[in-house]
Amino acid sequence: MSAVFSHVLIANRGEIAVRIARTLTRMGVRAVGVYSDADDGAPHVRAADAAYRIGPAKASESYLNVAAIISAARRGACEAVHPGYGFLSESTELARACEDAGLVFIGPGTGALEVMGSKILAKERVAAAGVPVIGGVAEDGTVSTGGDTTIEAASATRDHELLAAAAGLGVPLLVKPSAGGGGKGMHVVRDLADLPEALAAARRIAHAAFGDDRLLLERLVESPRHIEVQVLADQHGTVVSLGERECSLQRRHQKVIEEAPSPLLDEGTRERICAAAREVARSVDYRGAGTVEFLLPAGRPDDFAFMEMNTRLQVEHPVTEAITGVDLVEWQLRVAAGEPLDPGLGRSPAQGWAMEARIYAERPEADFLPAAGTAHVVHWPHGVRVDDALEPGTTVGTDYDPMLAKVIAHAATRDQALARLDRALAETVILGVHTNADYLRAVLARQEVAAGTADTTFLDRLELPEPEVDSGALIAAALTRHARTWTDDLWRRPSGWRLGPAEPVEYVFAGDNSRVQVSGPPTDARVVVSGSIDDPGRRAAIDGSGIPDVVDPCGHWLEIDGLMEKVWILEAQDHTWVRLTGRTTVLTARPRHVSTGARADPIGPQLRTPMPGTVVAVHVESGELVQSGDLVVTIEAMKMEHQIRARCAGIITVDVAVGHLVRADQMIGHVTGPESPQDSDGPSATIHKI
Secondary structure, eight states: OOOSOSEEEEOOOHHHHHHHHHHHHHHTOEEEEEEEGGGTTOHHHHHSSEEEEEEOSSGGGTTTOHHHHHHHHHHTTOSEEEOOSSTTTTOHHHHHHHHHTTOEESSOOHHHHHHHTSHHHHHHHHHHTTOOBOOEEETTTEEEOTTOOOEEEOOOOSHHHHHHHHHHHOSSEEEEESSOOTTTTOEEESSGGGHHHHHHHHHHHHHHHHSOOOEEEEEOOSSEEEEEEEEEEOTTSOEEEEEEEEEEEEETTEEEEEEESOSSOOHHHHHHHHHHHHHHHHHTTOOEEEEEEEEEETTOTTSOEEEEEEOSOOTTHHHHHHHHOOOHHHHHHHHHTTOOOOTTTTTSOOOSEEEEEEEESEEGGGTTEEOOEEEOEEEOOSSSEEEEOOOTTEEEOSSSOOEEEEEEEEESSHHHHHHHHHHHHHHOEEESSOOSHHHHHHHHTSHHHHHTOOOTTHHHHOOOOOOOOOHHHHHHHHHHHHHHHOOSOTTTSTTOSOSSSOOOEEEEBSSTTOEEEEESOTTSEEEEESOOTTSOOEEEEESTTSOOSSOOTTOEEEEETTEEEEEEEEEETTEEEEEETTEEEEEEBOOTTOOOOOOOOTTOOEEEOSSSEEEEEEOSOTTOEEOTTOEEEEEEETTEEEEEEESSOEEEEEOOOTTOEEOTTOEEEEEESTTSOTTOOSOOEEEEEO
């Protein structure tokens, strides 16, 4: 295969940088990477043939630094720059800088970037091309009216004018930043009294994430389905579509599970929506790979409306590649080099079904707060595609997006693809960092997902029961700790020789029903889980002579009453991580005879941070009287905002200011006064991810 370029700079990090490097290597192109101080030695750096440092961990000084990217491309003798997705992937500044430097930007032209980078301009252009759009008000003074292509003048320039315009639109409304994508800064407003706070938050996020705080209001399409179409366009006027993807399984506007094709569309609607997507691409003289996104009522799938166009590769592009056999990155390079599209692209029917699940570093049980830590154990499933940049020893911080990997399953039918994806997630092992892998399996098990009827509000409404601690995980954790202290020395081993009858060793973990009594060696023990000492218990063993100091990447074997199962175990400080039967359990060891009762707090309820991050807004001043639920501080971490609210009335004291960096569980203030409960030891803030 002849190379279209000799050297290409990958202006990104993580799994997408690794994925791009894979195609470049296959095509015989030298892959040149970049990295920040936080990513020194990261997997995406080693996936490249060469990599250049571009700045400190802060994205604005590294991955968003156009000058640093151009400098790295020049130093690496690159002819082209591939931006991946996120960061500068839809940046007109980078596209122009590439042109000025004599580099090829692997993406559309600046005209398409400017129009589609603004949801306001995009709706105008698309409506003029005859594609239906969602009605709303744009703050640059334009109004779009449903599927009507007329654009009327409107006086809506800043917040007070948007508030006035909102009264005419009515609720529910959707507040959207004009720039960017991925649901960042979007807010649903069902009461006009909540609109001022939503506008302020949306502007703040839009300015921080995209450098553009313009907003628009749209009529909210209740319980819609989210369908997107993959398009490819060359520099010779050819535009093709490669089918659609179903992206309705979202949580707070962030996609979680995607599939292709969509189970909702019939062939007639599929042809119409793909034709509309091609028309959208033609309206801006598009070139390269892009995605046109539509919303449609589940009961009327033929009544689709344009939402936005992403002028880049999408996170979920692998499901399209799976059912078409097309390498989208390869065609991005070929189009950028001036080659015409293959006439056969887009003409072959889909081959089977593909589903993708995104694995995030987050804690679903704690309102999906981002998680950080070191992934000491990483084991990926076999027989499916995994796009990742995670390996044993990788440190996951809070500087960048929390997505760790994507697991993609492809099969002949949808049912088979779903089952294969579930099995793959069950075989995925990540210990040391909390992830959403178990949550994804719980979602896949829902009847609505199996039937293909879930809409974009499904996950936000989904309430899953809190899983009970598995007794097998408790036994594995207890045997692991038992193995640490077991010795052949009779005088030093646990439950060694003594006067009177031998006593079992008891291991206690935080939570109810979490006591395990162990008698005998870890390779042939008798265990009783949260039971009476008279309970004869069960025979249990863990393979070998115990858990070695270096974690075995292949896991261990746990035997309970003759049943053998694979188990992965990690001990980190006072935590024991256990992956057993497709579930991860994190147990906290608790010393015996330690009281867990509540302690009086002399200064009243404390406000503590849920994760490391940066304070981006302080909404009250020390000395003010606050009520329960009042917003106190907003913290940004992993490109998301988290609101900390008071949980009781009283006088507030705030110990941080805008720009301060905070640690996880850091006290940032407290409430005192006659109405603050002095004996509370519970959480002092409610966390809202927006």
